[in-house]
Amino acid sequence: MRKVIIIPARYGSTRFPGKPLVYIEGKPMIQHVYERALSSGIKEVWVATDDERILQEVSRFGGKALMTANTHICGTDRIAEASDILGLAPEDIVINLQGDQPFFPAAYFQPLIEPLVSKKAKMTTLATPIKQDEDLTNPNKVKVVLDLQGYALYFSRNLIPYFRPxxxxxxxxxxxxxxxxxxxxxxxxxxxxxxxxxxxxxxEQLRALEHGYKIAVSIVSEEVPEIDTPEDLEKLKKIRGL
Structure with missing residues (x-):
């Protein structure tokens, strides 16, 4: 059984064009993500892109990348095409690591993958306790509620569950x-x-739940910074003292 990390990366983000090639601490963002993926111990790591500039940059720092169609509307479609190009078998494991998570902890890959083995789950993800009050009402901070077996009941941009004192x-x-x-x-x-x-x-993950499929959720201790906008990047630089 192969385990492959695929990082979808496109240049034409509406909120942050050219995001994968933005430099952070002396490296383009996509290189940070790629190196975090390698630190997991998983030997197969690929960047799936539709842009020659990203392909060339990954090659420059010694990474592996492949070209996919420029018609995909989401990263999941892109990694599905990439997994076909790589010739993966039905039982192989595909990890979809977002290209805007340059500081994803290497230790989080194991709890992400583990339910695929222990629970025979088909799809897994991660969650973390909310520690900042402003995140409770921020629609960009997606919330999730679980059943007693650790499977997602629902994801929402709203605050769930409702608390009635x-x-x-x-x-x-x-x-x-x-x-x-x-x-x-x-x-x-x-x-x-x-x-x-x-x-x-x-x-997008609600598609699985709506069609009756389960998503196993592992709880980790800390959140993972994501860079969706130039403002997110500036906030991250301040946090890291750059």
Whole structure:
């Protein structure tokens, strides 16, 4: 069984054009992400892109990249094509590591993958306790609620679950946008039509739940900074003292 990390990366982001090639601490963002992936111990790491500039930059720092179609509307479709190009078998594991997570902890790959083995899950992701009050009402900080077996019941940009006093408030969980799948389920997922919930919340993972498939969620201790906009990058630089 192969384990492959695929990093989808496109140049034409509407909120942050050229984001993968922005320099952070002397390296382009895509190189940070690639090196974090390698630090997991997983030997196969690929960048899947539709832009020659990103392909050349990955080659420059010694990474592996492949070209995919420029018609994909999301990263999941891109990694599905990449997994076909790589010839993965149905039982192989595909990790979808976002290209805007330059400081993803190497230690988080194991809990991400583990339910695929221990629970025979088909799709997994991560979550972390929310520690900052402003994140509770921030629609860009996606929340998730779980069942007693650790599977996602629902993801929302709104605050869930609703707390009705008295009593102790619940532990609110923030979703971390990284996924692992079996190749077989990834192929199935990208063929499913988006449902009402996905289109309403603009959360692709809801497609699996709407069609009756489970997503196993592992809890990790700290959130992972994501860079969606130039403002996110400036905030990260301040945090890291750059």
């Amino acid at each position: 008295p009593g102790e408030p619940p532990l609110y969980l923030k979703h971390i946008g990284v996924y692992a799948y079996t190749k077989e389920f990834l192929d199935l997922f990208v063929k499913l039509p988006p449902g009402t919930l996905e289109l309403t919340e603009k959360l």
